[in-house]
Amino acid sequence: xxxxxxxxxxxxxxxxxxxxxxxxxxxxxxxxxxxxxxxxxxxxxxxxxxxxxxxxxxxxxxxxxxxxxxxxxxxxxxxxxxxxxxxxxxxxxxxxxxxxxxxxxxxxxxxxxxxxxxx
Amino acid sequence: xxxxxxxxxxxxxxxxxxxxxxxxxxxxxxxxxxxxxxxxxxxxxxxxxxxxxxxxxxxxxxxxxxxxxxxxxxxxxxxxxxxxxxxxxxxxxxxxxxxxxxxxxxxxxxxxxxx
Numbered sequence: 001x002x003x004x005x006x007x008x009x010x011x012x013x014x015x016x017x018x019x020x021x022x023x024x025x026x027x028x029x030x031x032x033x034x035x036x037x038x039x040x041x042x043x044x045x046x047x048x049x050x051x052x053x054x055x056x057x058x059x060x061x062x063x064x065x066x067x068x069x070x071x072x073x074x075x076x077x078x079x080x081x082x083x084x085x086x087x088x089x090x091x092x093x094x095x096x097x098x099x100x101x102x103x104x105x106x107x108x109x110x111x112x113x114x115x116x117x118x119x
Numbered sequence: 120x121x122x123x124x125x126x127x128x129x130x131x132x133x134x135x136x137x138x139x140x141x142x143x144x145x146x147x148x149x150x151x152x153x154x155x156x157x158x159x160x161x162x163x164x165x166x167x168x169x170x171x172x173x174x175x176x177x178x179x180x181x182x183x184x185x186x187x188x189x190x191x192x193x194x195x196x197x198x199x200x201x202x203x204x205x206x207x208x209x210x211x212x213x214x215x216x217x218x219x220x221x222x223x224x225x226x227x228x229x230x231x232x233x234x
Contacts (some may be wrong), residue, residue: 031219032219033219033220036150036226043207043209043228043230044225044226044227044228045162045209045211045223045225045228046225047222049224050220050222051157052219052220063129091161091162095219097219100217101167101174101175102167102169102174102175103150103167103169103170103174103217104152104167104174104175104213104215104217105167105217105219105221106151106164106167106175106222107223109161109162110161111160111161112159112160112161114159
């Protein structure tokens with residue numbers, strides 16, 4: 001079974017509108033963390049936002065917010081007021097407590113969602 | 120300075136060549152990573168160095184040889200590669216705190232083509 005599922009291979013949004021990118025996860029570990037990364041065509045993976053499994057409130061970072069629904073095991077990324085520069089691949093990733101190895105928590109990535117922002 | 124710098128940005132090599140990818144960071148991070156990413160796929164972990172020691176090798180073929188000469192540098196030596204090794208190779212670094220929320224910083228990657 002996939003640990004991270006991103007069901008939207010591609011999404012389109014009009015500039016200035018909000019968009020939600022879906023991410024569901026599967027873990028039996030009570031301790032885990034969820035990340036979203038943006039990867040523009042240049043290749044660099046850019047960290048956007050983090051949500052810990054014990055965090056009481058949904059994470060927010062500027063125009064990015066994470067809609068964390070623990071019971072449903074979903075961690076959707078909401079981008080408000082989309083900009084043309086938001087066009088990129090977006091990856092959801094998870095670190096589990098059981099994934100600790102060699103001094104690091106090794107993340108598992110989803111397959112990604114390609115977001116295109118139209119002017 | 121929150122940059123991870125990778126060189127070269129692009130590399131074309133023959134199957135008999137030997138080449139090296141370089142990665143440098145000056146953020147004081149003691150964990151460094153190599154990932155391989157094929158087009159339209161997520162990154163796949165190859166190696167992890169923790170305090171300059173190889174801590175994880177994800178069953179990578181021996182034609183890929185990592186090296187961490189000091190706390191700022193990470194190399195990936197390539198020899199006798201196959202065309203299917205063509206991919207984007209990403210370097211990342213993070214603090215080796217053992218905290219789950221530790222953010223990893225990625226470089227822009229080296230786009231490798233094996234001919």
